[in-house]
Each structure stands twice: as C-alpha cells, then as structure tokens.
Amino acid sequence: MEVTLLLEATENAFRIMEKARAHALGVLDTAVQFTGEQTRFMEEKRWQVLFAGAQRRKTRFQNFVGTALILFAFWMLLSGHFDPFHLTLGAICCIITAYLFHDLLFANVRVGDMRVVALRFLCYIPWLIQQIVLSNLHVASVVLRRKMPINPQIITFKTKLETDISSITLANSITLTPGTITMDIRDGVYYVHALDQKVADDLNAGEMEDRVAHIFMEADHLYVEDVLDAARIYDALRV
Amino acid sequence: MNDFFLILSVGMCVLVLFCLYRGTFGPGVLNRAAGISAIGTKTLIILLLMGVIYDRIDMFIDISIAYALLNFIGTVVLAKYIETTGEA
Amino acid sequence: MIRDSQDVIVKTLSRLLVPFMVIYALYVIMHGHHSPGGGFQGGVILAAGFVLLVVSHGLEQTRKRLSEKAAGVLSSIGVFIYAGIGALCLILGGNYLDYGKLSKLLPVVPAEARSLGILGVEIGVALAVMAVMFTIFLVIFTVGEFQEDDRSEK
Structure with missing residues (x-):
C-alpha cells in the first residue's frame, strides 16, 4: 500500500518536473527566437547604415570627379599653355578646389538628360538675343521721346517652374531684357518691375516661361501624364 | 577700324559721367548702388575695347574677368549690408 | 552671425560661381609671370570667393x-613660405x-630656378x-552683430 502511494507520488513529481521542463524549454526557445530576431534586425540596420554610407561616399566621389573635370577644362581654356609643368599645376589646383567645393556644383541636379538640356539651352540663346534687341529698341524709343510715356509698375505672377536652376534662368532672362527687372522670387512668386504697359503685357503673355520650361523638360512630363490618363480612359471604354 | 573702337570707347567714357552723376547725387543708397554697378559694367566694356585697340585682348580679358567678379561681389555684399542693417 | 540667405537667385548663382572663381584665382596666381596678376591679385580674388x-x-x-583658425594658420604659413x-x-x-x-638645391639651371622661386613666393603671398582679407571681412x-545682440539684451 505504502509502496504504491510512494510510486504514485514519485510519478506525480516526475510529471510535474516534466511539465516544468517543457515550460522552461518553451521559454528558452522563445527567448532564443526573440534574441535572434533582435540580432537579425540589428544586423539589417547595420547593413543599411553601411549601404547608405557607401552610397553617400559614392555620390561624393562622383561629384568630386565631375567637379574636377569641369574645372580642369576651364583651366585649360584660361591657361593656353599645354606643357607638362602647367598641366600638373592645373591638376593640383583642380584637385584642391574640387576637394573644397565638391558639393556646390552638383546640388539638386537631376541625373541624365544633360545633353538634351544643353542642346535646348543653345537653341534658346538666339531667341533671347532677338528678344533683347527688340525690347532694347522699344525702350530706347520710349525714353528718347519728348513726353517720355513711361508707366512704371510692379507685376507679380506665380510660376510653374519647379527646380531652382530653371527659375533663376527665367529670372536672369527677364533681367537681361531691357525694361524689366526681377526684384525677388518668394515661394514661387515673381516680383518684376516693368517700365511700361507694353513690356509688362509681353511678360504676362508667358512665352519666355514656356520656353524655359521646355529647356529643362518641365513641360514634358505634363504631356506624359495626359497620355497616361487618356490610355486609362480608353481602357475603361473598351470594357 | 581702330578709330571706330576709339570713338566707341570715348562715347562709353561720356556715358560713365551720367552714371557718376547718379552715383554721386542720387537720392538714397539704392540709387547710388545702381549707378556704381552700371559704372562697373561700362568699365568692363571700355577695358575690352582697350584690349582690341592695343592688340593685347588675351591680357585685357583676364583683367576684365577679375573686374566683373569683384563688381558682382561688391554689389551683393552691399545689398546684404543694406538687408542686414535696414538702412536704405 | 551671418544667416543663410533665403534668396534663390543669389544662392544658386553663387553656388555655380564660387568654384570657377576659385580656380580663376589660382590661375591668376600660377600664371603671374605670363599675364597680369600675381600673388596679391590672386589672393584678393580667392578671398572674394x-x-x-x-x-x-x-x-x-x-x-x-x-575656419577662422585655419585662416590664421594659413596667413602665418604664407609669410613663412615667403620669408623661408x-x-x-x-x-x-x-x-x-x-x-x-x-639652382644648387633644385636640379635645374639658374634661370629655371628663378622662375620656380618666384612661383613659390607668389603662392606664399597669395595664401x-x-x-x-578673409579674417578682416569676418x-x-x-562685430556689428555682436553689438546688436548686446543692445537687444539690455
């Protein structure tokens, strides 16, 4: 009798110990799993940081090389001496300057399409010169007349240009044209001083802005969006 | 041809006098700044014409680039000063 | 403290102009014996950049x-190159x-050594x-800003 009681007691004790062991194993397993996830997460983060650092270093290196090449071309244009001594001096100077200013020249540049932009810019210059000559004659005729029929005014208009390089191209084109001066660009609004009504009307027509937008390909993606919308409409109609 | 450039530069020198009037007697700092900036531009053209007259255009282009840079910086710094202190 | 300018035109134009200006100043310094210019003029253009x-x-x-400390060190180094x-x-x-x-130190004839020596002296003067100039401008x-701060505190 006592023996059976003893046996039962030991079995119970064993069972409780088994259960406790399983429980402990489960806890250990979850702990191991959790720490594994934690370490994997940490690992991923470390790789991400490394990758971002490498990316940044690569961009910096590309900027450095691009700046140095452009400055070296400018140096050769200025110098005119092509013996090894002067070329070495130029290379040293370009490397120093590119090291100091590598992040200035290529800030906010959209990669690609540079060739198209340069070509369109070259096509834009003759039109600008023609515009300058025309309004130069107009301003001269206005100023030299005896009554001097000027009507100075400040006109404001909101631009559709997005990048700062295109907006300063437009601002400098306006300033180069006689009779109009860009005073300020604030939050995409141009404040332009115009000499008389005709010049202001020419500016408000907005041909110059369209041409500048065409140079920097800011008008193009609008057309692309239109085409996409039309395609979606056609799909809807076909179904 | 040299006479043509000489007459052109003398005309430029006469035009500088008008800008000098605006720079000296102009009411307010802003008129003076604009006058001096215009004088700088005209001096640039006169320097280039001198280069053409003396047949040393490569030398005078260097001088005129430096002059244009310093003129631009002078105007920008003056504008910054006026903006900072608020004296117009 | 001189604050960042908010003007798009001045900021973008100077961003594009400053590297070319510095390389032009270095050109003026290095070609002082071929064209007008030299140490002083090139240094002034460099400071203007x-x-x-x-x-x-x-x-x-x-x-x-x-930095200001680097400017102080560079001014001493320039004088040291010249006097050295x-x-x-x-x-x-x-x-x-x-x-x-x-020409006793350098492996060139005295005329060449004269040219190199002038180049070194010009680099020192330019530095x-x-x-x-940069320190004086700063x-x-x-200083005016500091005075304004003091006034506003009172």
Whole structure:
C-alpha cells in the first residue's frame, strides 16, 4: 500500500518536473527566437547604415570627379599653355578646389538628360538675343521721346517652374531684357518691375516661361501624364 | 577700324559721367548702388575695347574677368549690408 | 552671425560661381609671370570667393571649408613660405630672395630656378593675403552683430 502511494507520488513529481521542463524549454526557445530576431534586425540596420554610407561616399566621389573635370577644362581654356609643368599645376589646383567645393556644383541636379538640356539651352540663346534687341529698341524709343510715356509698375505672377536652376534662368532672362527687372522670387512668386504697359503685357503673355520650361523638360512630363490618363480612359471604354 | 573702337570707347567714357552723376547725387543708397554697378559694367566694356585697340585682348580679358567678379561681389555684399542693417 | 540667405537667385548663382572663381584665382596666381596678376591679385580674388560664399550660404557652410583658425594658420604659413625662400637664398650664399642660388638645391639651371622661386613666393603671398582679407571681412561682418545682440539684451 505504502509502496504504491510512494510510486504514485514519485510519478506525480516526475510529471510535474516534466511539465516544468517543457515550460522552461518553451521559454528558452522563445527567448532564443526573440534574441535572434533582435540580432537579425540589428544586423539589417547595420547593413543599411553601411549601404547608405557607401552610397553617400559614392555620390561624393562622383561629384568630386565631375567637379574636377569641369574645372580642369576651364583651366585649360584660361591657361593656353599645354606643357607638362602647367598641366600638373592645373591638376593640383583642380584637385584642391574640387576637394573644397565638391558639393556646390552638383546640388539638386537631376541625373541624365544633360545633353538634351544643353542642346535646348543653345537653341534658346538666339531667341533671347532677338528678344533683347527688340525690347532694347522699344525702350530706347520710349525714353528718347519728348513726353517720355513711361508707366512704371510692379507685376507679380506665380510660376510653374519647379527646380531652382530653371527659375533663376527665367529670372536672369527677364533681367537681361531691357525694361524689366526681377526684384525677388518668394515661394514661387515673381516680383518684376516693368517700365511700361507694353513690356509688362509681353511678360504676362508667358512665352519666355514656356520656353524655359521646355529647356529643362518641365513641360514634358505634363504631356506624359495626359497620355497616361487618356490610355486609362480608353481602357475603361473598351470594357 | 581702330578709330571706330576709339570713338566707341570715348562715347562709353561720356556715358560713365551720367552714371557718376547718379552715383554721386542720387537720392538714397539704392540709387547710388545702381549707378556704381552700371559704372562697373561700362568699365568692363571700355577695358575690352582697350584690349582690341592695343592688340593685347588675351591680357585685357583676364583683367576684365577679375573686374566683373569683384563688381558682382561688391554689389551683393552691399545689398546684404543694406538687408542686414535696414538702412536704405 | 551671418544667416543663410533665403534668396534663390543669389544662392544658386553663387553656388555655380564660387568654384570657377576659385580656380580663376589660382590661375591668376600660377600664371603671374605670363599675364597680369600675381600673388596679391590672386589672393584678393580667392578671398572674394570665400566672401561670396559667406554672404550667400552663411557662416556655417563656410566654416566647414575654411575656419577662422585655419585662416590664421594659413596667413602665418604664407609669410613663412615667403620669408623661408628668402632666407634659403641667404643661406645658399646669395642675397635675400636671390632665386638664382636655388639652382644648387633644385636640379635645374639658374634661370629655371628663378622662375620656380618666384612661383613659390607668389603662392606664399597669395595664401597670406587670402587669409588676412578673409579674417578682416569676418571680423568686420560679425562685430556689428555682436553689438546688436548686446543692445537687444539690455
């Protein structure tokens, strides 16, 4: 009798110990799993940081090389001496300057399409010169007349240009044209001083802005969006 | 041809006098700044014409680039000063 | 403190202009014996480039490239290069700044050594002029600000 009681007691004790062991194993397993996830997460983060650092270093290196090449071309244009001594001096100077200013020249540049932009810019210059000559004659005729029929005014208009390089191209084109001066660009609004009504009307027509937008390909993606919308409409109609 | 450039530069020198009037007697700092900036531009053209007259255009282009840079910086710094202190 | 300018035109234009300006100044320094210019003029243009950077991009951006301490060190180094080349000629048995004697050190003929010596002296002068002009500009431009701060505190 006592023996059976003893046996039962030991079995119970064993069972409780088994259960406790399983429980402990489960806890250990979850702990191991959790720490594994934690370490994997940490690992991923470390790789991400490394990758971002490498990316940044690569961009910096590309900027450095691009700046140095452009400055070296400018140096050769200025110098005119092509013996090894002067070329070495130029290379040293370009490397120093590119090291100091590598992040200035290529800030906010959209990669690609540079060739198209340069070509369109070259096509834009003759039109600008023609515009300058025309309004130069107009301003001269206005100023030299005896009554001097000027009507100075400040006109404001909101631009559709997005990048700062295109907006300063437009601002400098306006300033180069006689009779109009860009005073300020604030939050995409141009404040332009115009000499008389005709010049202001020419500016408000907005041909110059369209041409500048065409140079920097800011008008193009609008057309692309239109085409996409039309395609979606056609799909809807076909179904 | 040299006479043509000489007459052109003398005309430029006469035009500088008008800008000098605006720079000296102009009411307010802003008129003076604009006058001096215009004088700088005209001096640039006169320097280039001198280069053409003396047949040393490569030398005078260097001088005129430096002059244009310093003129631009002078105007920008003056504008910054006026903006900072608020004296117009 | 000179703040960052909010003007798009001045900021973008100076961003594009400053590297070319610095390389032009270095060209003026290095070609002092072929064309007009030399150490002093090149140093002034170099300092003007940094001044444009201060005015358009603020003091913080400029400190990353050329701090005040570096400007002080550079001005001393410039004077040291100038006086060092002169004293080197003195040691080699010539007069002060007698560049021809440098041909004993360099493997070139005296005429070539004269050209190289002038180039070294011009680099020294340009460094000193650039650093001193930059320091003077910074002192003038920041002292007024400090006074304004004091006034506002009172």
